[in-house]
Amino acid sequence: MTKDEREQLAGLIRDRIDAVTGDIDAFKAASMPVSPDNAIGRLTRMAAIDSKGINEAALAKARATRARLEKALRTIDSEDFGLCRDCEEPIAVARLMAMPEAALCVACATRRE
Ligand SMILES: [Zn+2]
DSSP: OOHHHHHHHHHHHHHHHHHHHHHHHHHHHHTSOOOOOTTSOHHHHHHHHHHHHHHHHHHHHHHHHHHHHHHHHHHTTSTTTTBOTTTOOBOOHHHHHHOTTOOSOHHHHHHHO
């Protein structure tokens, strides 16, 4: 990976972190406890409780993504950055640009599926 690519990737990771942080705030707002008051009907409340569960799953996923992105940003200047966790071959730059939090090369990721 060239220095330019590394810098481009670092900028991309920062943008992603901003975006996912926005998602996290939105999911947090949507995961507020469902009020038991009778202003909304029972079925509406059931639907709200249902989507609360979905939002909590999305929130957990967004947080995990942000943690991986932050780790990528912290380690981007290290020698090991961009090496596949399994086979230790360099991960294709195009793959990192599309998915900066990727820890596996395409071959290893495919093998695990
Ligand atoms: Zn690999």
